[in-house]
Amino acid sequence: MSESRTLRLQRAMASLILDGDENLLEADPGFPAQMQGLAEADVQSFRDQVPALMTYRELARMSLIEPLEDTFPILRALLEEADAWDGCVQAFLDARRVKSSHYRDIAPAFLGWLATTQWGQDRWPFLLELAHAELLEVLVAHFPDTTTAEEIHADPELEDRILLEVATQVVAYRHAVHKASEASPIPVATPTYLLAYRSREGEPGLMELTQATAAFLVMAGTQTLAESARALGLTDLGPLMHLLRDLHRVGAIAGFQAPI
Amino acid sequence: MTQGRFTGVGLGLRRPHLEQVAGLEGHGVPFWETCPENVVGDGGRFNRLAWSILDRDPVLTHGLAMSVGGFDTWDQEYLRGLEQFLIRTGTPWHSEHLCFTTVDDNCLHELLPIPFTREAVRHTIARAKDLQARLPVPLLLENITYYAELGVPEMAEADFITEVIEGADVGWLLDVNNVYVNSVNFGFDPKEWLSRMPLDRVKQFHIAGHKRFGNLTVDTHGADVIEPVIELMQWTLARLGRHVPVLLERDNHIPDLNLLLAERSRLQLAYDAVLLPSEVRHV
Structure with a gap:
């Protein structure tokens, strides 16, 4: 049984949103659909709706990138100075690391990606630490509350x-x-x-x-x-x-x- | 908690207003709508404020996470947290969007249109039924705005929505602003569109503002609701002839609470004008 057309259309949309090469999209907006092996009529429907499809690309990328801009303003300033911020963000999107449906998990996913790929750390050896420090206060502010079941007291003793x-x-x-x-x-x-x-x-x-x-x-x-x-x-x-x-x-x- | 408690015009509970709302018992808002993703698994000051309101006031819940039209397996941890959340808030139902948001386990954080195809109808019905079986309250699906059709459609959007909602036997969260925005972008008569729809399935309304960008009108939730959308809500309420809670959504350019309360009152007047006899209309 051939793979679902619905799934292939959804994959084409994901590719249209996340992939970095806008020149390729401009040259042929049907490219993401073609890559999924969709019928020519579906490929043509991508070509026929370019402004609307590019709106989806813009909206979804904004949702994915805004949490990074909000959480890592210093890292962004550092990389923008070197004209490297957009490249860093695109490399992150290319890695397809946003698994969670919670907005609050996008920035930690970015930090995890920096840690595992060591992106940019040959040039900026402090980059991972800087990103970690920027995220730290956010994580602390939002860490889930728990109640302490253990018996504790307020005044410390040497044997505590x-x-x-x-x-x-x-x-x-x-x-x-x-x-x-x-x-x-x-x-x-x-x-x-x-x-x-x-x-x-x-x-x-x-x-x-x-x-x-x-x-x-x-x-x-x-x-x-x-x-x-x-x-x-x-x-x-x-x-x-x-x-x-x-x-x-x-x-x-x-x-x-x-x-x- | 009975479903009858949910009438009139409620507001989406948003972080900038939490502190003020938590300290306001006589706010006049009949119910709040909250997104579980903003509360479950979170902690700290805003979370405590949110719970102080959710434990005090009537609440409806509205999710962003489930990708009902997608193919990925459900996030079991999310579902466990959601179940506890729905029970604690006492919501009479839980709503999700008729869309997909994840592909191959990658979340795109955008409400994306499901292809209007027979295959997608069958697939989405099966997914919605499966999701409903996992929830402790009835599921509603919301019609979204869409800016492009994904692939060559085999049916109209109206038929797609109708077949999914009826096939899955779920309720409908009717977003009248989304109907209006789609009618502008695709050039159809929104009342004629609504006349074709299974209005008996409507359990809740959403209403919001939108904005024109070039040739495209976008559902921004960032502006006041315009009169034609209010009129569309009234027209639909009149056809229904029954109380259905209306939720004013505001997610961008969020104004001061007092301005939002005034916007709510304006909509409540419009709501009452349709459903209440003149001697008992109130805000």
Whole structure:
């Protein structure tokens, strides 16, 4: 049984929307239908409706590209300066990586594509970190809420472990990507540690950490505060306990858990 | 919750208005329509605000995700979240678009026209029936605007919609703005078109604004509703002779809530003028 005509027409529409070579489309608007092996009458129907079909191309591409422009303004500024933004976006569309029907998943799909293909990273070694940092606050702001079933308390004790809020992320970069801006999109190469969290009011926040504090926050999720501090050579625990109380107060830490 | 609660003109719940609406109990909006994709799997401040409204006020749900005319398998995780969402909101039905949005597991994020062919009718009926079997509430399908026919049509759009809706035995979300926009782009009489349609299947209306770009009128949801579209809604309501909830859609150039509430009131007056005796008309 031959493949469904309906499916081949839908594939031709997808190709018309996503494929990059507009010159090819201009030369023969029936090309996407021809490539699907459709009958000449269907190919001709593509040729006969060029303005309307190009409207679909424009509308759908706008839906796919706008979330990237909104989420990655600094990356866009960097690549536009090098006349490479459109090429980057087209390479992403060519890879057919938008699988989810949620708009909010388009930007993470782009980040995943950057990570797996390493697109542009020979020229801009910080590119993936920059994109990650731009997406980070969005992900933290929208991370699904959960209720903490475990028994936790607000004031840390040395034998406790830390329970971060589900949205909280401790991240390490090789570049100070959080200081990049649209006006100055190239970050300084320096080890950078950040805490991304959602406040009790639901607003995203970003805090710079030292390497030791970042390591402590991660380690103290599985070991006690005392063990973690000892392992990292942190001897002055007063400021550290003060920081932990602050992080609980702002909403980055859900609470502290005594050993079972 | 009974279906009778849903009459008059409601509004689409949009993020810029969440904070204000959450703090307004006497807003006068009889119901809200919300898109599950904007709520399910999301978290944070806007999500909490949205739920505070959805748990308080009557809600209808309207999805963008299902690609009813497509060929890809259903997203099971999405369906699980959707089922819980529909139950929690208490919506009497769930609507989706009569279109396709995904091809070979790639989402195009645009409502694309299904070819008007016999094969597509059979395929879409089977898909709609299968989707209906997976939902805890009745499914409605919405007629879309289309700007081009996909391939050589074997039937008119009206026949395509009728055959799918009747074949799948689902309700119809009649978007009168989409009918109007299609009538402008393809040069037909919208009332004559509606006269051919199975109006007994209509459970809900959508109404919205549109914009002309060159030779094409596009369903933008970004402008006030024009009088001919309001008149088309009234004409159809009069033919139906029964209360059907009307939902004002506004997704672009979203105005302040007060302006949108005023636009809703204008439409409510038009609605009441058809369906209510003069002594009980209200806004």
